[in-house]
Amino acid sequence: MALHTLLGANGTIANALIPVLKENKETIRLVSRNPKPVAGTATFAADLLDREAVCRAVAGSDVVYLLIGLAYDHRVWRRDWPVIMRNVIVACQQADAKLIFFDDVYMYGKVKGGMTEETPYRPCSRKGRVREEVARMLEEAIKVGSIQAIIARAVDFYGPGVTDKSAPGVYVFSNLAKGRKAQWPINADVPRSFSYTPDAAKALYLLATHGHAFGQTWHLPSVQPALTGREFTALAAKAMQAPGKVSVLPKWLLGIIGLFNPFMREAYEMNYQDEFAFRFDSSKFEKAFGFTPTPYEVGIKATADWYLRQDRSPAKTTAIASLPT
Numbered sequence: 001m002a003l004h005t006l007l008g009a010n011g012t013i014a015n016a017l018i019p020v021l022k023e024n025k026e027t028i029r030l031v032s033r034n035p036k037p038v039a040g041t042a043t044f045a046a047d048l049l050d051r052e053a054v055c056r057a058v059a060g061s062d063v064v065y066l067l068i069g070l071a072y073d074h075r076v077w078r079r080d081w082p083v084i085m086r087n088v089i090v091a092c093q094q095a096d097a098k099l100i101f102f103d104d105v106y107m108y109g110k111v112k113g114g115m116t117e118e119t120p121y122r123p124c125s126r127k128g129r130v131r132e133e134v135a136r137m138l139e140e141a142i143k144v145g146s147i148q149a150i151i152a153r154a155v156d157f158y159g160p161g162v163t164d165k166s167a168p169g170v171y172v173f174s175n176l177a178k179g180r181k182a183q184w185p186i187n188a189d190v191p192r193s194f195s196y197t198p199d200a201a202k203a204l205y206l207l208a209t210h211g212h213a214f215g216q217t218w219h220l221p222s223v224q225p226a227l228t229g230r231e232f233t234a235l236a237a238k239a240m241q242a243p244g245k246v247s248v249l250p251k252w253l254l255g256i257i258g259l260f261n262p263f264m265r266e267a268y269e270m271n272y273q274d275e276f277a278f279r280f281d282s283s284k285f286e287k288a289f290g291f292t293p294t295p296y297e298v299g300i301k302a303t304a305d306w307y308l309r310q311d312r313s314p315a316k317t318t319a320i321a322s323l324p325t
Contacts, residue, residue, distance in 0.1 A: 004208070005029040005061040005097070007048060007088065008068030010036055012157055012165045013102055016201035017065065024205065031057045032068075049080060051087040058091040063208045066101045069165070072266045074126040085134040089141050092149070099138075099149040100208050105280065107132035110272045114224075114281040117153075117217045125269040142215055150207050151217040155280045156273075159197030159299065160306035168194065168303075172233055176242045177307040183247045185254060186274040188229035193222045193280035196299040199291075206289050219282040221293035226279055235297055239304035251275065 004021050006014045009030030018038060021028050028041040035043040046057040048068060058064055066088050070076050085101075092099045106128035107121045121136075123129045141147045158168040166173075171183040199221040207213045227235075230246055237244035251271055258265035285291060 001027045002062035003027045005064045007031050007066050011067055011069050012162055013067045016197040020201045020205045048084045054087040054091040055094055058095045061095050061097040064092055064097045064099050077127055077130040081130050081134045085137050092147055101151050103151050103153045105153055114279040116281045148214045150214055152220055154195040154200050154220040155193045157197050158194050158303055160303055162197055172236050173307045176240045181247050182233045183249055184229035185249050186251050188246050188248050190277045191226035191228055192278050193226040195222050196294045199294050218285050222280045222282045223293045223296050227296055235300045236304055239301045
């Protein structure tokens, strides 16, 4: 058994990855400032801004997953992400551990057509420029041979247990579970790709355990063709036996809400992802590993069932989910 260390152990993707690692009988170490105990795992408290603490947390690891999610604030990202990436690279080098960096697609910016691993970096947001910087930092370390690493990219999440870190969770599932009309930002009639968290977790493990995958960037599974917001909402409404109508939130309204809501203010620069077609191509991974992404009908039904089993939708979703319909 190999030691798999998760940096950012309390987050959405870590929660999906832990069961996969358990199923494969791997040894698991969970690292965060305040890691939550999980049966069958070890915990290690560390601040990723502290290089010595990161090195201690990573020591003895075979595979390290960088899954951390910082506060959604471009100033925090600018200050902390480069430090964290440098610290993790050094720690993995010292431990001779392989690194899997779970990344987003902000560095691509606005793309016409599908996003592939060959799409050039043309960020059009402050957070996108930070993501480009840390991606290039890791790419340079890979290029010079100082680390074995993978950049694994995904788009916005949905899935069972995914709440405030998920636009569909906030706008669609949470509202429908409360008997409210579903919402969608800006344009509900353009295709919008999403990553189903159980698929992303399985894909991360496949990448981590196949040596030929290292030294590359991979897009994690996402169903093609992508659904429009209206189509996504209709499937969710059907699964939750709720009305399928969707209230589209115009861009100007999101701008006004951002004056009072810090998260929405930070999210405003990313609105191009909802204003225009947003297609994510994961065919490289699917062909390499013979992987078929979970169909939207199945993933949405599983997510809807999870929401319906909850006594109430998590309080964290109310800041956006209670927008006017």
